[in-house]
Amino acid sequence: xxxxxxxxxxxxxxxxxxxxxxxxxxxxxxxxxxxxxxxxxxxxxxxxxxxxxxxxxxxxxxxxxxxxxxxxxxxxxxxxxxxxxxxxxxxxxxxxxxxxxxxxxxxxx
Amino acid sequence: xxxxxxxxxxxxxxxxxxxxxxxxxxxxxxxxxxxxxxxxxxxxxxxxxxxxxxxxxxxxxxxxxxxxxxxxxxxxxxxxxxxxxxxxxxxxxxxxxxxxxxxxxxxxxxxxxxxxxxxx
Numbered sequence: 357x358x359x360x361x362x363x364x365x366x367x368x369x370x371x372x373x374x375x376x377x378x379x380x381x382x383x384x385x386x387x388x389x390x391x392x393x394x395x396x397x398x399x400x401x402x403x404x405x406x407x408x409x410x411x412x413x414x415x416x417x418x419x420x421x422x423x424x425x426x427x428x429x430x431x432x433x434x435x436x437x438x439x440x441x442x443x444x445x446x447x448x449x450x451x452x453x454x455x456x457x458x459x460x461x462x463x464x465x
Numbered sequence: 466x467x468x469x470x471x472x473x474x475x476x477x478x479x480x481x482x483x484x485x486x487x488x489x490x491x492x493x494x495x496x497x498x499x500x501x502x503x504x505x506x507x508x509x510x511x512x513x514x515x516x517x518x519x520x521x522x523x524x525x526x527x528x529x530x531x532x533x534x535x536x537x538x539x540x541x542x543x544x545x546x547x548x549x550x551x552x553x554x555x556x557x558x559x560x561x562x563x564x565x566x567x568x569x570x571x572x573x574x575x576x577x578x579x580x581x582x583x584x585x
Contacts, residue, residue, distance in 0.1 A: 389571040391510075398560055399502075399510065401573040410573060442510055446569055451527040453568075454500065454512035 358447035360457035367463040368433050376460045378426040378443030386445045388426040390419060393459075394439045402441075403428060430462070438464045467491040469561055469576035476582045477551050485579045487544040487561035494542040495519045498564045500572055501535060501546045503557040513559075515567050516544060524567060551583045 361379040368374040388406050391399035401410050403419040416431045430437055443457040472486040501513040514525035516535040523535050534547045544561055559579045562572035
């Protein structure tokens with residue numbers, strides 16, 4: 357089945373840039389979506405179709421996808437960005453047709 | 466605004482069943498589908514399945530086949546997820562989320578989540 361690999365944690369100082377990766381076999385051929393989840397809350401979509409932002413999501417959030425790695429980039433990180441981030445793709449060959457990465461905890465130092 | 470509101474927390478004994486509801490508002494219910502995702506305590510997101518609100522077609526994660534049933538009621542714009550033969554490892558927060566089409570796309574928005582606790 358298809359596996360998405362994320363680093364368990366990423367730490368960054370306020371004002372700096374955070375990059376959260378999502379690795380998968382030829383993931384560049386798939387559309388990747390990213391979700392932010394704060395403690396005790398439901399996930400929120402922050403990037404869809406690799407690099408598009410839903411309305412209401414700051415321009416500081418951006419995405420890219422090529423080869424075997426998709427990346428969520430958060431520029432000018434703020435304390436309020438501290439959360440878990442999950443990538444997601446569809447893969448009909450998997451037992452779970454929707455595959456989520458294991459999640460990355462973003463810590464703002 | 467588009468909104469999904471789920472039913473309240475449940476406590477069930479092993480072997481029992483649970484049915485979680487997800488009330489949709491703010492959009493044309495039958496133009497989208499609903500996916501269900503669960504999250505065990507301290508763990509990541511696990512996809513459970515999908516139902517089309519247009520025609521009721523379903524697709525379930527293989528590991529839950531035979532134990533899960535997803536339905537919709539278009540008259541009340543509500544989706545339901547029933548899980549049977551509950552085990553302790555079914556303890557999780559269960560989320561519904563709107564999706565446009567099966568096989569592609571993102572999920573937005575999500576319901577607030579329903580905690581299901583399975584304990585003797």
